Amino acid sequence: MASASTGTVTINTGAKLPLIGLGTWRSSEEECYNAVLSALESGYKHIDTARIYENEAAVGRAINQYLKQSNTDRSELFITTKLWCTDFQNPEKALRESLERLGLDYVDLYLMHWPVAMAPGKDLFPSRPDGSKAFLNYDTWNYLQTYKLLQKVLPLGLTKAIGISNFNKAKIENLLTDPEVTVVPAALQIELHPYLPQFELVDYAKSKGISIEAYSPLGSTGAPVLENATLVELAKKYDVSAATVAISWGVQRDIAILPKSVNPVRVASNLKVIKLSAEDFQLVNDISKTESKRVVNPDWGVDIFDSDATFN
């Protein structure tokens, strides 16, 4: 029997991170407001947004509406937003602007969205006069400098925790071995689903005290992961949806799963989890042996995921 997930993992600040959160990437303003409100009404405690999604205002409106109508205390929710690449040199200002849009006094987690610095300014995807993307090269400005600025933001109370997203192992090592890095990131958010289980990276990050969050847990737009035959079979066996199998597998790994949906019925059903037997759990673990795929891989001009030998 599927039941609504109330599970949490304790992150390295001592806070409790709910194991299922609503993803909001590619949700437009109005869709997003409705999705977030219906998520909170159906029991979600965790909402994930980002500056670059351009929906923080709608997310915040829905959160504040829910807090008011349900008389819920803000402290019962876990809200994440993310620093965009063009704001790498002033994360405090960027976070204050995000909070302004969200209509919140603080977020629970502020993540560096990508380990890539881009030229500052109003344009979120700046380009150079020759049309190429305006990345700042590693020696000009990099994620280490930004992370050190984030460490200084932490005591201001604007966020309860700081973390990283889309970092590979080499970059995490580079961060953790920097003598000026004194705060271990609370979380690492990465693409993760049965086609991209990320076993090594998850084990490494967890061994360092970094909790894992999974974005695109269904394979992003169109949910391609749900067509997998093993998931479909297990869904029949447990009498749940393939999405519930994929989400439950992640939750069983103690990973915070962030399914995105704008459909209230799917939003509610994505909060349900089952306990997979050890054999069935292993079947899902094995899916990537025959079918493996990364869905989100923007062109940053450098290969930021697989170049484990390099950190820049």
Ligand code: A2P
């Ligand atoms: P929709 O928003 O119309 O529900 P991901 O979480 O990997 O980013 O996947 C998001 C995609 O999966 C969206 O296209 C979303 O569509 C779809 N989706 C979300 N939940 C479910 C579900 N339970 N069953 C089928 N598709 C889903």
